[in-house]
Amino acid sequence: MKYKFEKINTLNLFDWFLIIGVVVANLIYSIKMEEFDWMGSIAGVTGVVCVVLVAKGNIFNYLFGVVNVTLYAIISYKAKLYGDAALNALYYFPMQFIGWYSWVYRRQESSGVTVTARRLSFKGRLFLTLFTVATVLLGAWLLKYWNDPQPLKDSATTVISIIAMYIMVKRYMEQWVLWVAVNLISVAMWVVAWIAGGEHAALMVIMWLFYLVNSISGWVNWSRLSQERY
Numbered sequence: 491m492k493y494k495f496e497k498i499n500t501l502n503l504f505d506w507f508l509i510i511g512v513v514v515a516n517l518i519y520s521i522k523m524e525e526f527d528w529m530g531s532i533a534g535v536t537g538v539v540c541v542v543l544v545a546k547g548n549i550f551n552y553l554f555g556v557v558n559v560t561l562y563a564i565i566s567y568k569a570k571l572y573g574d575a576a577l578n579a580l581y582y583f584p585m586q587f588i589g590w591y592s593w594v595y596r597r598q599e600s601s602g603v604t605v606t607a608r609r610l611s612f613k614g615r616l617f618l619t620l621f622t623v624a625t626v627l628l629g630a631w632l633l634k635y636w637n638d639p640q641p642l643k644d645s646a647t648t649v650i651s652i653i654a655m656y657i658m659v660k661r662y663m664e665q666w667v668l669w670v671a672v673n674l675i676s677v678a679m680w681v682v683a684w685i686a687g688g689e690h691a692a693l694m695v696i697m698w699l700f701y702l703v704n705s706i707s708g709w710v711n712w713s714r715l716s717q718e719r720y
Contacts, residue, residue, distance in 0.1 A: 495602070495603050496603075497602060498550065498603055500543075500546045500547075500548050500603060501542065501543075501546065505545075505546065508542050508700055508703065508704055508707075509539055509542060512534055512696065512697065512700045513535055515696045515700075516531040516534055516535065516693060516696065519692060519693060519696065527690060527693055529561055529564065529565060529690065530690035530693035530694065531693060533558055533690075533693070533694075533697065534693050534694070534696060534697035536554045536555075536557045536558040537554075537558040537562065538697060538700045538701065538704065540552075540558050541669075541701055541704045541708070542704055544658065544708060545704055545707050545708030545711050546604065547605045547711070548604060548605075549593045549594060549597065549604075550603060552586045552587070552589050552590040552593075555586045556583070556586045556587075559578040559582040560579075560583065562574075562578050563575045563576075563579040563582075563583070565689075565694065566578065568689055568690070569688045569689065569691060571679075573644050573647070573648055574648075577648055577651060577652070581655065582651075582655060588659060589659040592659050592660075592661075593659075596661060604715075605661055606661065606715075607661055607662075607663055607715035607716040608660070608661050608662050608716055609662060609663040609664065609713075609717075610663075610664050614664075615664060618653075618657070618664060622649065622653055622668070625649045626642075626645050626646050626649045627645075628645075629641075629644075629646075629648065630644075630645040632645075643675060643679065646671070646672075647676060647679065650668050650672050651668075651672050653668060654668035654669050662716075663709075663712040663713055663715070663716040665712075666705055666706075666708045666709035667709070669701075669705040670705045670706065673698055673701045673702040673705050676698045676701070677695060677698045677699055677702060680694040680695045681695055
């Protein structure tokens, strides 16, 4: 029964708008550039589908996540964003399988696809905030010691992403506060890479902008899903 799934489609009109929107944006970009960037396009589309499904609490997000993090690691490496490349290859990739295993046993219904959401207590949120800030500052200090040109930005994106992914697997609503922060920083990072002429960078800007919009939607949806349990 643990791998039986019914009512697979949990998407609404807004979700389809995001998915169709990123596909159309990629097509327009390809037509304008007169070439099809298959790696950037597939990474962008699978990434948006993945986060849209996460926002719905849909376990199938992990199937698209595997494809997305694999391609994104390659793209980041080619753009010389080695921290992002390592984060996706060494952390996000295995977490897709851990997340699937964790969520499949914690669905609202035994044959459904929607996970049971949770929320932290006030003490839990306070600890999460203090731990995140302290870890980001510590990471920035270490990166500055190693002559990183943007230690605070690099530390923030890496540390917050690691924490957000962990509490996502643990099914906590508060993940979305962290994802909004990561998405804002990542949009700025890829805009800089785009201006510098980085390969695939324009499509990554599009992808992260859709991530940002979806993270706000996810925040709203998971607030509702977690509230239903209390």
